[in-house]
Amino acid sequence: DGGITQSPKYLFRKEGQNVTLSCEQNLNHDAMYWYRQDPGQGLRLIYYSQIVNDFQKGDIAEGYSVSREKKESFPLTVTSAQKNPTAFYLCASTPGGQGGKKLFFGSGTQLSVL
């Protein structure tokens, strides 16, 4: 099956700890995105990458980091600098190029603080 795989489904972070969320796609898409979802606030863009080895900050990048070493993979690290990390994190991808293409989403990772 082609699609986007996010892991783990649930993740717990201790204070001062960095954690990494995995996102893998086998759709051969150029662009990948990370969104954060909080109740009542919709989805907010954290980082996005339109091509391998390149990425840009979204609206709420502080306390997060990403890498894009392979086309298929776009891991998100939630660092200890992110003081309120509890949220549902969604990864998405598109074929890239000009706008108007729909995003394909993974099933999400729920991150909670212990």
Add this chain to the structure above:
Amino acid sequence: AQSVAQPEDQVNVAEGNPLTVKCTYSVSGNPYLFWYVQYPNRGLQFLLKYITGDNLVKGSYGFEAEFNKSQTSFHLKKPSALVSDSALYFCAVSYPTGGGNKLTFGTGTQLKVEL
């Protein structure tokens, strides 16, 4: 800055009745507009999009939406609601040029369809 507004946190409708979920947008130029649906603890599923052309767009599961440029709206509609339509619905907009396909989402509207 581009944005979308979903003025209703929740919409309740009886099964079999028509439903409308509202969305207005604020962006310069000609926007690309999308609707997505989310079931509990799941990712978002694409319903439909407006790029250009016919203002009435038909999408998945019997949903449709009408692009109204004068009112800057893109309301989601369905002629006859089903209990299984109960979910969280998001409107989204993207830049026509530049920025690739990154979307700006509304805050979501919870649709509850009751028997």
